[in-house]
Amino acid sequence: MPRFYLPLPLAVGQRVTLPDTLAHHIQVLRLTEGDTIALFNGAGGQYTATLREVARRSASVDIDAHLTVETELPFAVTLAQALPEASKMDWIIEKAMELGVSAIEPLATQRCVVRLSAERAEKKLAHWQGIIASAAEQCGRNRLATLAPPQDYKQWIARAPEAAQPRIILSPRATLSLAGWARAQPPQTVTLVIGPEGGLSEAEEELALRHGGVALSMGPRILRTETAGLSALAILSACWGGM
Missing domain, CATH: 3.40.1280.10 (SPOUT methyltransferase, trefoil knot domain)
Incomplete structure (x- = not known):
């Protein structure tokens, strides 16, 4: 599943318009409407999201679920x-x-x-x-x-x-x-x-x-x-x- 960093407040059920640079990256990867991606904002865990309205220069997603998975070391x-x-x-x-x-x-x-x-x-x-x-x-x-x-x-x-x-x-x-x-x-x-x-x-x-x-x-x-x-x-x- 493609993963992307999105430094925005995220919540399950939310529709989010992606920044231009991220929308372009999705175009380069040839992802289309209905594909599932993972998003994280640095606050912990990650979100699964479904691509919606994938256009030439824009894209949006529906946030489907939040996963509490972490991969951090047990020490800093x-x-x-x-x-x-x-x-x-x-x-x-x-x-x-x-x-x-x-x-x-x-x-x-x-x-x-x-x-x-x-x-x-x-x-x-x-x-x-x-x-x-x-x-x-x-x-x-x-x-x-x-x-x-x-x-x-x-x-x-x-x-x-x-x-x-x-x-x-x-x-x-x-x-x-x-x-x-x-x-x-x-x-x-x-x-x-x-x-x-x-x-x-x-x-x-x-x-x-x-x-x-x-x-x-x-x-x-x-x-x-x-x-x-x-x-x-x-x-x-x-x-x-x-x-």
């Missing part, structure tokens, strides 16, 4: 990702959504190649939000990860987290493995702090540790920035459930 993970070069952030966000991340916080660190002006940051946020929605459609999630604007690493790490949650710093210098740490802990809300190409500097790692960070390793190999966070997500899911 924030991915604090240093900004990588080129389109790597697009890929990281898409795959992190598939793996169940609940929040994404882009960071500007010392070794970041990318520096975003306010205008570019605004455009990037809109682009990344679209990737989050598309990934949710594809992977079956009915809730979207929250996306924060890019932040300076030093200012971000100095702020106390909203709750008493570990900030995990992935470091090749750590002596305790992420998997070993996770097996000794109950499932819980965590933040994964991922450096850019070249990693976090030693000063940035030390700053994180001074603010309560937990340094953990994922083995003897050096992972790329676009691999590290996703691998850590998979490890936590394997240890705590959800994979």
Whole structure:
């Protein structure tokens, strides 16, 4: 069943006129009147709906039923990702959504190649939000990860987290493995702090540790920035459930 994100209030029995972009997508997929689709608005669960009045540039649906199905992880993970070069952030966000991340916080660190002006940051946020929605459609999630604007690493790490949650710093210098740490802990809300190409500097790692960070390793190999966070997500899911 085709799934679409529709950020509108939805209710069973309601007829909804679809936005132009979604109506166009339905045309591209060659869906016709009477076909059943799934809709979700990010508030939880999904709706089955029947297509009505499918025209060249417009479409509407009748909302038939609400399903309370959820595919979220049994714990929340924030991915604090240093900004990588080129389109790597697009890929990281898409795959992190598939793996169940609940929040994404882009960071500007010392070794970041990318520096975003306010205008570019605004455009990037809109682009990344679209990737989050598309990934949710594809992977079956009915809730979207929250996306924060890019932040300076030093200012971000100095702020106390909203709750008493570990900030995990992935470091090749750590002596305790992420998997070993996770097996000794109950499932819980965590933040994964991922450096850019070249990693976090030693000063940035030390700053994180001074603010309560937990340094953990994922083995003897050096992972790329676009691999590290996703691998850590998979490890936590394997240890705590959800994979």
